[in-house]
Amino acid sequence: MRNADDMTADEALRDEAVAWLVRVQSDLATAEDWAALTAWLEASEANLLAFEEAERLSAELTSRAGEIASGLKATTTPVIPLRPRVRRTLPAWAGLAAAAAVALVIGPVAWRSYQGTPTVYVTRPGETRDVALADGSHIRMDAASTLTVQLGWRERRVQMAEAQATFDVAKDKNRPFLISVGDQQVRVVGTEFNIRHFDGATRVTVRRGIVEVRQPALGTAPVARLVAGQSLSHVRGATRSVQTTVDPDRAFAWTEGRMVCEDETLGDMVAYLNRRYPVPIRVAPALAGQRFSGVLELGDQDLVAKRLAGYFRLTVHRTDGQIELR
Structure with a gap:
């Protein structure tokens, strides 16, 4: 059985989650507010679950707004109370949730906009494709490739499945371009490079600019920082990658x-x-x-x-x- 302290802690977390929801949906919300929310969500799974619950409650109250409003209309029939009304004190978070539902009817939508709506691009065998992104970046996809792109407010993300693609990334120092490929992550601001990722093997080749490659399982420090004319080859699960000097045009030859x-x-x-x-x-x-x-x-x-x-x-x-x- 859960004790009173547990219940109080849960209510406090709910209060905090709803307060975050109200804060970031305010007209006065800033990029710093969203960054602070992201840090809070990433601090613990409990925070994330509480925020998702606040979003669900907001969405449900919004979808049932008409039903709730009609239920709150004053009745025209005289009512004689049979006993004194007992005043109940609602938890503080309930009032905040109601405020969130009224003032923040687009909470979940705005959060998805902050992260970026995922868009999946697929090419079949024998098919190549040019993709122009809204940020000015361009992707050229080789055959039998799958990419998922999210252009968020603070980050631009690509999830690379089995694929080969060249990237010409528009420079935006406030929104790094992050590509998750295998067990590594490629980070750039503005550059041109090719990534080939098939059967667990990845090769990153840079034609222009600087590309940073991280491997989260090995820590936050980059495993390589590549400049034009350099390539990094890696097999998923390996603790080491091989960096070489190359002619980058060879990696781009498939586009021609x-x-x-x-x-x-x-x-x-x-x-x-x-x-x-x-x-x-x-x-x-x-x-x-x-x-x-x-x-x-x-x-x-x-x-x-x-x-x-x-x-x-x-x-x-x-x-x-x-x-x-x-």
């Missing part, structure tokens, strides 16, 4: 219809082509380990398959549903 390979295995090349094209290409495991360095021009899939077969001295066999290299 070229696949630049540097000691790539045939298996890895085929895996990429199967994202790029709709008809799957198959190769026997015994052949998949062969390696290639050079440039493969991308275009018509049949021509690509013939070029690839020529590099490895293989033959092409096409059936109804696939292309096989032997």
Whole structure:
């Protein structure tokens, strides 16, 4: 059984949550108020749950405003009380919640606006896509890629699933651009770079500006700070990443219809082509380990398959549903 102290603590937390809701929905709310709320929410799960409950209560009272108003209308029928009315004292948080419901009818909506409404962008195999974001940033998505974008008031966030994309980020020092990819996070203000993330392996290559890479499991300090002409390769779960000096144009070559390979295995090349094209290409495991360095021009899939077969001295066999290299 919960004691009185527990109940008092719960009520105090509810009061605080509703006070936060009132504060950030006020016409006088500032960016500093929202930042303070974010810090309070992140301080404990209990704070977050209390705030969500305050939002739910506000939303419910708003949705039932007509019903509540009609119930509060003065009755026209005379009423003779049979016993003296007992005055009940409501908890302080109930009054605050009612005030929040009346004055803050868009509480949940405004909070989502602060964080940014998630927008999912998807490309199918054989499809690329250019995305122009409202902040002036541009994303070029490779085939078979999925990104979720949120443009918030204080941060711009991207969740990168299996994908390859180039980013040309509009500079905004007050709203960093954060990309979650695998178990790492890429942080930029304004720059141009490419990220390739497939099968648990990530490679970040910078063409312009500075990119900071963090790995939350290893602490808050960056694991790398990349400048133009540098690349960072990482496998999910590993405690170390490999930083190298590269020609960044190689990482961007896919945007111009070229696949630049540097000691790539045939298996890895085929895996990429199967994202790029709709008809799957198959190769026997015994052949998949062969390696290639050079440039493969991308275009018509049949021509690509013939070029690839020529590099490895293989033959092409096409059936109804696939292309096989032997």
